[in-house]
Amino acid sequence: MPKVNITVNNNPATGEVEGRTLLSTFLRDIVGLTGTHIGCDTSQCGACVVHVNGDAIKACTMFALEADGATVDTIEGQANADGSLNVIQQAFQDHHALQCGFCTPGMVMSASALLKENPSPSEAEVRKYLEGNLCRCTGYHNIVKAILAASGQEVSAVAAE
């Protein structure tokens, strides 16, 4: 079977894959990074969003072989060097933007890509950007609020708590 070499969260990773092995499966089952979640099989839910060469990608839309040589960032690599939560992760905790936690890795990775692209998004821009990320627990209220807060915007006026 062909070999795939990638750099994940600044560490080299390698493994043999079938042609049909998806990047999401490769990360979970071969590299052992189970923070990237699989919530559907039609590339709709966004629980598997990672960054490939800096771009937010649903890892289930890409074969592992296509990622050969790429730099991949996953949820496991998002915390600060000292292990503390980064700004987006901390905003998610501060604003209760997760419940069961299953969609959370994809949400954080998408939020990170959004804020890189648009450092001060409006509420509508956040909601639009998250169209590829499903959450069944939060009704999105606190996710949108956390992302606005992570961008440094004032959120205390967001509907009554």
Next chain:
Amino acid sequence: MPKDFGIGVSQKRREDVRFLKGAGNYTDDINVVGQAFVHFLRSEVAHATINSIDTSAASNMPGVVRIFTGADFEGVGGLPCGWQVTDRNNEPMQEPPHPILAQGKVRHVGDPIAAVVADTYEQARDAVEAIKIDLDELPAVIDMADALTENAVKVHDELKSNLCYDWVLGETDNEKVQAAFDNAEHITTLELTNQRLVANPMEPRVAVGDYNQATEEHTLFTTSQNPHVIRLLMCAFVLGLPEHKVRVVAPDVGGGFGTKIFHYAEEAFCTFAAKACNRPVKWTSSRSESFVTDAQGRDHVTKIELALDSENNFTAIRTNTLANLGAYLSTFSSSVPTWLHGTLMAGNYKTPVIQVNVKAVFTTTVPVDAYRGAGRPEATFQLERVIDKVARELKLDPVALRRQNFITEFPYDTPVALTYDTGDYNGTMNKLEAAADFDGFAQRRSDTEANGKLRGLGVNCYIEACGIAPSNIVGMLGARAGLYDAATVRVNATGSISVMVGAHSHGQGHETVFPQVVAEMIGIDESQIEIVHGDSSKIPFGMGTYGSRSIAVCGSAMVRATEKVINKAKKIAAHLMEASDADIELKDGQFSVAGTDKSVAWGEVTLAAYVPHNFPLQDIEPGLEETAFYDPANFTFPAGAYACEVEIDPDTGQVSIERFCAADDFGNIVNPMIVDGQVHGGIGQGIGQALLESCSYDKDGQLLSGSYMDYAMPRADDVPFYAVDHSSQTPCTHNPLGVKGCGEAGAIGSPPAVVNAVIDALQSAGHDVDHIDMPVSPSRVWAAMQS
């Protein structure tokens, strides 16, 4: 200084840190050394007899360990139903077998026919494709009314018909009910559908079975809301295993919403196959598989009639409902259209005569069972829609009409078998009126209309029976289980505490909330307290998490166990300070002797309990660990009032939610932030039901909405920010914390508000429309506007 720990504080969730770092431990993250993988061959047709299954080619495929068919499960029990409903003639419901793998017939798309265990998941999938099956297709049974006709094709040949039960609650004398309608000044009738939904927790179901031949012990890792329930059902009814040799673990679970309560064939299969193959066996559901195997929700067709006297008092309600059970009886399916639905038909109102009629029907569709709210959303939707309709017919203020009919004196015995212990429905309505700014609506409507759109305001109330449930009552009603819960409070020598609870957290934040209660009671820092849940080998026998029961039932058990711990600790403290037990006070983690300056710290007492050198060994045992089981005296009754404002684009029929306000009475609240989050999530799902979601089958029983491409899940830009208020509080009168539960309210209370708002908007533009079935899609709205 503001309070910074204990009850009432919005503590940030400690479990978030692992989830945010991708370090959660979900079932699919668990891999057991040597494991094989199973993939199921599932029926692609709704109804057929199986003539033959040829596995010869598949058996020779690479990596195949073993192939199982129904023949391997002959003599093995089927999946049991946990609630026997008795019909209007005192006859038990019709209860067909529910095999692990199909026995001679398939009854819905997705019904499992065979299973391949192989070295890899891909090999199992490949081999499934090589199995040859010969089926004779039978007509699908889809429409409930058709299913009940005399010559209908039967889903289960051994049953008399497709009717599971014909059930009645409330006033059973038809003449008395009819007399109430005959004497009415006004009668309003509404026929409506509460459409079938798919729960869709973001984590698909997973099961990993493991068997240790040396110790003869089974372990099942599974995505469950209630590991002990799964163990009991699987051991006692399905596989006939000794409970003490079976460990069921539900680790981090990615949402449940009811659909992970039930005992599923795949759990029993993996447990069985792990022993049969002498290898751990893992099954991970794809989302496509979830759509045809996870129990689905709702699916009621109802006619409701409401009678009023000349002063607009509600005088009678009569409902006739067809409830779809799907092809088999899922674990609690029979209770949902009956005791979880009919009992709530009084709502928040003092209607003296109520009759609820329910016919539950087998069809060749995926089984239907509890989904967030379970029966109570169906009751609320009927009642609040018909009240809205009558208010419009009589040109009454819908809020004033509701207020006029509110129950205001408690306790209140409803005509449908419940006793509401407490409530203040005017209180929550007052909060709603303020939060929703009813006074400003006219201006907002005029602004919307200036932009060429329509605007509507919808209001409704809800009540739910939660804290499920008093075992003696539900036993009389047919439950085959007790519905208590349990907690063990284990104090360690150095004073830290592990609390083992029967409740299961799959998003509710128990790991944060439960320690707040114990910290409050003892007066020590929450960081000293941890919750252990989800592993039947570690926790006392508890019934798990559903029906908004965790804090009301399991939390009460935890309070009782903590009280026992404190009582014993006071005896130890009394001994250490040479005082009388009765004089010992506990405050802020210090035991003191009343009226003196003598005190010992919590940690000194706990150390003495485990190093009992100076200890009253003649009076009490060493150690400090207590267990309590708590069986509630009554249900709890969260209630509230919701308001929704929508805009409708008249050119397209597109509905957008502009404002959504919720005023809930949950009694006392432990962590307000988490309660807000629960309500937000429920509203999100309720808006999903109202505007987007529909699980649809065609006439041949093919699931038309079998993926996220076809089943419209609410997305971030489908919903607004919500305003949530829970400051109107009438504490529950019969549990120690005065709590009611908050998990389902949002999903129960929100759908009628949305639909009421849509009707308000359409009528404001002169459209003669008094109901649109959910989901209120652009095409349905547009069609209603053209009629």
